[in-house]
Amino acid sequence: MHVRNTKSKSLILETLKNSKQAVSHEKIQAELGESVDRATIYRVLNRFCEEGIAHRITGDDGKQYFAACLKCQGKEHRHNHLHFRCLNCGKVECLPNEIELKLPAGYRPANFNGFISGHCPACA
Amino acid sequence: MHVRNTKSKSLILETLKNSKQAVSHEKIQAELGESVDRATIYRVLNRFCEEGIAHRITGDDGKQYFAACLKCQGKEHRHNHLHFRCLNCGKVECLPNEIELKLPAGYRPANFNGFISGHCPACA
DNA sequence: ATATTATTGCGATTATATCGCATTAATAAA
DNA sequence: TTTATTAATGCGATATAATCGCAATAATAT
Numbered sequence: 544m545h546v547r548n549t550k551s552k553s554l555i556l557e558t559l560k561n562s563k564q565a566v567s568h569e570k571i572q573a574e575l576g577e578s579v580d581r582a583t584i585y586r587v588l589n590r591f592c593e594e595g596i597a598h599r600i601t602g603d604d605g606k607q608y609f610a611a612c613l614k615c616q617g618k619e620h621r622h623n624h625l626h627f628r629c630l631n632c633g634k635v636e637c638l639p640n641e642i643e644l645k646l647p648a649g650y651r652p653a654n655f656n657g658f659i660s661g662h663c664p665a666c667a
Numbered sequence: 668m669h670v671r672n673t674k675s676k677s678l679i680l681e682t683l684k685n686s687k688q689a690v691s692h693e694k695i696q697a698e699l700g701e702s703v704d705r706a707t708i709y710r711v712l713n714r715f716c717e718e719g720i721a722h723r724i725t726g727d728d729g730k731q732y733f734a735a736c737l738k739c740q741g742k743e744h745r746h747n748h749l750h751f752r753c754l755n756c757g758k759v760e761c762l763p764n765e766i767e768l769k770l771p772a773g774y775r776p777a778n779f780n781g782f783i784s785g786h787c788p789a790c791a
Numbered sequence: 792a793t794a795t796t797a798t799t800g801c802g803a804t805t806a807t808a809t810c811g812c813a814t815t816a817a818t819a820a821a
Numbered sequence: 822t823t824t825a826t827t828a829a830t831g832c833g834a835t836a837t838a839a840t841c842g843c844a845a846t847a848a849t850a851t
Contacts (some may be wrong), residue, residue, distance in 0.1 A: 547797055547848045558827060568838080587798090603780035605807080606838070621755040625781075626772060633819045638770065642781075645764050650751060650787030656727035657749075657766075657781040664773030671817045671828055692807080705833050709808060711829090729838080730807070 553578045555587045556596070556611070565600060565626060565635040566607035598633075602628055603658040608635050625657040631666035675703045680713045680720075681736070689724060689732035689750060689759040693703040724739075724751055727782040732759050755790035 558574050559566065571584055577663035585599040588609050598610045608626075638659070644652055680700050681692065697710055712733050717720035722734045732750070749762040762783070768776055 545849070549798060549848070553797075559689070573794075580676060582801080582840075585797055589840095598712075599727050601725070601727045603725045603778065605725050605731070607729070625768075630777060640769050642766065644749075644783055645750070646762070646783065649791060650783075651786040652783045653785040653791045655781075655783050656726065658725075659768055659770065659774075659776045659779050659781075661777040662775040667773060667775045669818070669828070673817070673829060675830070706809075706832080707830055713809095 551583050552587055554579060554590070555584060557610060559591075559597060559611040562610075564634075565598075565610040566634075567602075567606050567608050568578065569606075571609075600626055600655055600658075602626075602635060603660050610637065618664065623655045625659055627663065628658055628660040629659055629663040629666050633663055634663065636663070676711050679708060680715070681713075683721060683733060683735040685686075686734075687760075689734040689761065690733050691726075691730050691759075693730075695733075710778060713752050724750055724782075725780055727784050730753065734761065738779060744773075747779050749783055751787065752782055752784040753787040753790055754784055755786055758787065760787070 553574055555571060558571050562570075567582070568584055568588070571588075572579075572581060572631050575584075588597065588599070588607075590636060592599045593608070595665045596612055598612055600610070602608050621646060623642050625640060626635055628635045642655065642656060642657060646652055678699055679695060679779060682695050686694075690711070692705070692708055695712075696703075698703060699708075712721065712723070712731075715733070716723045720736055722736055724732045724734070726732050745767060747766050749764060750759055751762055752759045766779065766781060768779060770776055
């Protein structure tokens, strides 16, 4: 199964990389207009996550947000940090703080998904 | 606006209280069968959250989970703890650890929503 | 230039949750 | 207890996020 480079793919990757924030499908669609189909955007994003070049985080609004992996190289594909979602302007940012996951014995963690929602400095 | 005590309401509250875990609409519906309508379950849960007798948490699967408030009395209506969702059996538990929310200056937090997903001891 | 097939676009579909509105039933008042 | 008031419910329609099936398109190997 040879992977192919397509226009949609590069457009979406560029959008992810240009954004300092985590973006939803909606944002990407708005950015790209109707040039790329909705289903394609979702499929490309899902592939990016599988390939490990993007993160998927589920917002406390129940929507999916995506961000290009910057720090995580190769094996260490973790992002144990919190995200902040502004209730007013809707932007989702990665917060600097790492969270240490302390779990009771016997639990096997796979993913961390943390959100603080509230008001960002611009909207407060 | 006088609040009324109804059968649905007490059934749902009892379900919440009996469950040691956070439950989704689906779980509650399964528990109660068709005796209570879907919309009613959602509406009652939403009211519970407004009244401060239940917590709403959004799972990293994008679904809403609800839990009866136990510790939080009156003013201190916080639940800055993580939740664990088992990828196998689907159960959602509250973890003991409190998380301290350190935010950069200017950010005004309103809610915390944290999930670790993975495998619980029974499923690991 | 051609063949192969990964990827796309489109429409239909699933899943979660909410809404409008007529009906029901919990509570207050008579 | 009976009646009136209206909060709450049930039902069907609707909103929104995301996925799926399948024919058409286009990226790459030959």
